[in-house]
Amino acid sequence: MSAHSDPRDGSTNGSMNRSATPTSTYRLQLGPGFGLAEAADLLEHLYRLGVGAVYLSPILTATPGSDHGYDVVDPTRVSEALGGERAHAELAARAHALGMGVVIDIVPNHMSVARPDANPWWWDVLTHGRDSVYARCFDVDFDSGPILVPVLGDDGDDGRAALAELTLADGHLVYFDKRFPLAPDTYTPGDSAADVHERQHYRLVSWRRGDSELNYRRFFDVDHLAAVRVEEPGVFDATHAEILRWAAQDGADGLRVDHVDGLSDPGGYLRRLAERFDGWIVVEKILAPGESLPDSWPVAGTTGYDALREICGVFVDPEAEPVLTALARERGVPTDTGAIDHQARSHAAAELLRAEVRRIAALLAEGEGGADGDRRGGKERGEEENSRDAENRREAVAELLTSFDVYRSYLPEAESAWARAVRTAAERRPDLEPVLKTVDRAVREDPRGELARRVQQTSGMVVAMGTENTAFYRGTRFVALNEVGGDPARFGVDPASFHEANLRREAAEPRTMTALSTHDTKRSEDVRARLAALSEIPEDFADAVRRWSARAPLPEPSLDLLGWQTLLGAWPLSEERLVEYLLKAAREARLGTSWTAQDPDFEDRIRDWPARLRADTDLYAEIRAMAESLRQPGWSNSLGQKAVQLLGPGVPDVYQGTELWDLSLVDPDNRRPVDHRARAALLARIEQGWRPPVDESGAAKLHLLRTCLNTRRELGPAGYLPLTAQGSSAAHALAFARTTRGSRQPALAVVATRLPLTLADAGGWGDTVLPLPSGPGEWTDRLTGRTIAPTRMDGLTTAHLAEVLDTYPVAVLVRE
Known part of the structure; x- marks a missing residue:
C-alpha cells in the first residue's frame, strides 16, 4: 500500500498489494471547499511526510450542504459536491503512482432523511409505505401505523398549529423548506393539505415525539438519520455495490467502518464485507479497558481509541488524583464516575x-x-x-x-x-x-x-x-481523561501497563489503527498534552480555581471546572470558539440547559463569560500566566505522545493538521480548515536540513512526524521490547525498542520524556541512563543527526539521557 509496506503482510517495496497494511494513514476531512481534487493535490506533500495511505472521510452522496459526509442520502454514487467519481479515480491513481494507499470511511448503519427529496430510497418509502421496493432497507415498524416524521414545530400544542402551515405545491406536501411525496391517487384538485396528509403512509408530527414514539430506528437520538438493515443480504448488496466497485477498480485499498456497534449483527456484516473486499479493514469500535474484539471478526482492528487512552494516560501524573478529587467535591462537582x-x-x-x-x-x-x-x-x-x-x-x-x-x-x-x-x-x-x-x-x-x-x-x-x-x-474532575474511549475512573496509565498494552497489541493486533486525535475526540492531543502537564501542578491549579471562580464563575459547578481547564488547555482561543464550546458542553450535560430545553438566562451567562474575564485585568493576567507556564511542558508531552504512537505497534493515524500544534476542541471546532500551505513551507525548510527548535511554530512536531513516518516506512518496525532507564530520574523516561526490516536484534529505539515539570524540579536527568539493546553498529538519533556515544555499565550498553535528550524531549534512535 505504500512504497515500504509492512513485510508481515507479504508486500514488497514499490508494489501495490491491496491486502497489504498501510505503514500509516493521514485523515482528511472532506467537505465544501476541500473535495477530492484538493485532497489529490495534497498527496505529494503527504508522501514527503512519510504517510502510507490517505484516509478520506465518507465520499458517497450526502445531504446537500453536508460538511462531514456521514449523512449519506445515496449510497450508489460518489458525491458530485466532492468532485464525483472522476475526481475519486484521479485521486486513487495519483496515490498509487506514489506508492500510497487509499482508505475510505464508510457509513453502513444509517442514511440521512433530513431532506426526503434528496434521498431517493426514503422518498419511495414515504410514497409507497410497506409496498416500496426500498421498504426492507430501513428498520421501520410498519405494523405500528404510518411512519412518524417528527419535523413539526411545537409550542406546547403537540404540533397542531404547525399542521396548519402545510401546503400543497407541485404535487408535494410542503412544510417550510421541506417537501414530502404523495402516494398515488391521494390527491385531487381542491383537496386541502390536511386531508391529503391524512391519506399518506407517513404522518408529520411534533419534533418532541421523536424520542418517545418514533417507529423507525435511528442513529442514537438523531431523528434525521434512519437506520439501514444491512444485515439483509439484498440490502447489503444495494448499499455496498459502489464501495465494492471501488475495490474492483483500485479506488480503495482499505475501509474504515463507522459505528459498527449500531449494526444488527456486526460480526455477520464484517464477514460478508471481508468476503467481498480483500483490503485492510478497521472498525470504529470503542473497547473498554481489557476488552478485545470478538475473535470471529475478520478485521485488522479498531480505529484506535484504546491506544489513545493508553498513550495519553501514561503522560498524566497519578499523584494529582487526590488533590483534583478534593477540589471537585469542594466545588460541588460529582466524582463518583x-x-x-x-x-x-x-x-x-x-x-x-x-x-x-x-x-x-x-x-x-x-x-x-x-x-x-x-x-x-x-x-x-x-x-x-x-x-x-x-x-x-x-x-x-x-x-x-x-x-x-x-x-x-x-x-x-x-x-x-x-x-x-x-x-x-x-x-x-x-x-x-x-x-x-x-x-x-x-x-x-x-x-x-x-x-x-x-x-x-x-x-x-x-x-x-x-x-x-x-x-x-458532568464529571469534570480532570477532563483530559474524559475522552472517547477514555476511563475517567482510572487516573492515568503507569508505564508498566502502557508497555503491557503495547506488547498485547503487537502480539494480537499489529495491523490495528492507533490514534491521538480524530474528528470525534472531545479535545485534541495537544490540548490533552497541556492538561497532562497541569496534572503535575494540581495544588497550584486548585488554588487558582478557588480564586478565579470567586470572581467570575460559570453558572454551574461542572461547567465551571470544565471552563477553567479548557482555557488552560486550549489557550489562546477566541471568544467565539470558547462560547460555542461551552454552550455545547452545557447542553450535553443537561444540568442548566439542554438542546431541547434551552435556558436563555443560563446561556447568556455563558456568552458573557469571556468578556467578564477580559474585563478583570488581574484575573485575565493570572489565567494567561498559568496557561503560558503550561506551554513548554505541554509541548514536551505532545512530542512524547506522538513519538510513541508513530513508532509503536499498530498503524498510526495522523488527523489533519495535527502535524503542527493543534489546540482544537470537540466538533465542529476540530473540523476547521487546515492551512496546508503553511505546513508545506515548513516541511520544505526541514527537508533542506533545518532542525527546528521546540517553539510556538510547531515545526518541531512536524520534524518529529516526518522523521517517524519515514523511518517507519523505511524500516518496517516489528516486535516490542520495553526499555527501563536507570538512575535518579528513571521514572521520567518512557522507552521501547523494536526490530527492523532485515534485523534480528532490536535496531530502533524510541525515548520520550514523562512528567517534565517534576523532572525539572528534580534537577533534570542527572546520572540517568538508558540501557540499549546490544549488537553491532552505532546508534544515531534521526532527529538531531548525532551519533550517540554509548558507555558500558554492568555489561550493558547505556546512553546518558542528559545527552540524548538535550535538544528535543524525544529521541528516535536507529542502529545504522
Whole structure:
C-alpha cells in the first residue's frame, strides 16, 4: 500500500498489494471547499511526510450542504459536491503512482432523511409505505401505523398549529423548506393539505415525539438519520455495490467502518464485507479497558481509541488524583464516575431512547405470549401500555441497557459481558429481577433473534449517549481523561501497563489503527498534552480555581471546572470558539440547559463569560500566566505522545493538521480548515536540513512526524521490547525498542520524556541512563543527526539521557 509496506503482510517495496497494511494513514476531512481534487493535490506533500495511505472521510452522496459526509442520502454514487467519481479515480491513481494507499470511511448503519427529496430510497418509502421496493432497507415498524416524521414545530400544542402551515405545491406536501411525496391517487384538485396528509403512509408530527414514539430506528437520538438493515443480504448488496466497485477498480485499498456497534449483527456484516473486499479493514469500535474484539471478526482492528487512552494516560501524573478529587467535591462537582454514568445512561434510556426501549419491551411481551404492545392499536393498545406489567418490562429493559460495562455484548460470543449486565441490573433493581430473568432466558435461547439483536444494538447507543455525550460533561474532575474511549475512573496509565498494552497489541493486533486525535475526540492531543502537564501542578491549579471562580464563575459547578481547564488547555482561543464550546458542553450535560430545553438566562451567562474575564485585568493576567507556564511542558508531552504512537505497534493515524500544534476542541471546532500551505513551507525548510527548535511554530512536531513516518516506512518496525532507564530520574523516561526490516536484534529505539515539570524540579536527568539493546553498529538519533556515544555499565550498553535528550524531549534512535 505504500512504497515500504509492512513485510508481515507479504508486500514488497514499490508494489501495490491491496491486502497489504498501510505503514500509516493521514485523515482528511472532506467537505465544501476541500473535495477530492484538493485532497489529490495534497498527496505529494503527504508522501514527503512519510504517510502510507490517505484516509478520506465518507465520499458517497450526502445531504446537500453536508460538511462531514456521514449523512449519506445515496449510497450508489460518489458525491458530485466532492468532485464525483472522476475526481475519486484521479485521486486513487495519483496515490498509487506514489506508492500510497487509499482508505475510505464508510457509513453502513444509517442514511440521512433530513431532506426526503434528496434521498431517493426514503422518498419511495414515504410514497409507497410497506409496498416500496426500498421498504426492507430501513428498520421501520410498519405494523405500528404510518411512519412518524417528527419535523413539526411545537409550542406546547403537540404540533397542531404547525399542521396548519402545510401546503400543497407541485404535487408535494410542503412544510417550510421541506417537501414530502404523495402516494398515488391521494390527491385531487381542491383537496386541502390536511386531508391529503391524512391519506399518506407517513404522518408529520411534533419534533418532541421523536424520542418517545418514533417507529423507525435511528442513529442514537438523531431523528434525521434512519437506520439501514444491512444485515439483509439484498440490502447489503444495494448499499455496498459502489464501495465494492471501488475495490474492483483500485479506488480503495482499505475501509474504515463507522459505528459498527449500531449494526444488527456486526460480526455477520464484517464477514460478508471481508468476503467481498480483500483490503485492510478497521472498525470504529470503542473497547473498554481489557476488552478485545470478538475473535470471529475478520478485521485488522479498531480505529484506535484504546491506544489513545493508553498513550495519553501514561503522560498524566497519578499523584494529582487526590488533590483534583478534593477540589471537585469542594466545588460541588460529582466524582463518583459509576454513579454519574448510571444517572446519565438512565436518562438516555428512559427519555432520549424511549421509543427504542418501548419497541424492545413490546418484543418481550410478545415472547411472553402477552399483548402485542406497540403492534396493537386503539383502546386495547392503550390498556396494555398503561398496565403495570408493561411498565415493568420497559423499566427492566432500560435498566439492563444502562448496566453494560462494555458498549455492547456480541452474542453468542462474549457471553460474560451479557451475564454481567443482567446481574448488575438485577442488583440495582431487585424488584425487576423476574422480568430481567425472562429477558435473559429469551435472549440466551435465541441469541440471534430480534429481541437479542435489538437489546445489543441499543445498549451501545445508551452507553455512547449517556457516557460520552453526557457524563463526560458532568464529571469534570480532570477532563483530559474524559475522552472517547477514555476511563475517567482510572487516573492515568503507569508505564508498566502502557508497555503491557503495547506488547498485547503487537502480539494480537499489529495491523490495528492507533490514534491521538480524530474528528470525534472531545479535545485534541495537544490540548490533552497541556492538561497532562497541569496534572503535575494540581495544588497550584486548585488554588487558582478557588480564586478565579470567586470572581467570575460559570453558572454551574461542572461547567465551571470544565471552563477553567479548557482555557488552560486550549489557550489562546477566541471568544467565539470558547462560547460555542461551552454552550455545547452545557447542553450535553443537561444540568442548566439542554438542546431541547434551552435556558436563555443560563446561556447568556455563558456568552458573557469571556468578556467578564477580559474585563478583570488581574484575573485575565493570572489565567494567561498559568496557561503560558503550561506551554513548554505541554509541548514536551505532545512530542512524547506522538513519538510513541508513530513508532509503536499498530498503524498510526495522523488527523489533519495535527502535524503542527493543534489546540482544537470537540466538533465542529476540530473540523476547521487546515492551512496546508503553511505546513508545506515548513516541511520544505526541514527537508533542506533545518532542525527546528521546540517553539510556538510547531515545526518541531512536524520534524518529529516526518522523521517517524519515514523511518517507519523505511524500516518496517516489528516486535516490542520495553526499555527501563536507570538512575535518579528513571521514572521520567518512557522507552521501547523494536526490530527492523532485515534485523534480528532490536535496531530502533524510541525515548520520550514523562512528567517534565517534576523532572525539572528534580534537577533534570542527572546520572540517568538508558540501557540499549546490544549488537553491532552505532546508534544515531534521526532527529538531531548525532551519533550517540554509548558507555558500558554492568555489561550493558547505556546512553546518558542528559545527552540524548538535550535538544528535543524525544529521541528516535536507529542502529545504522
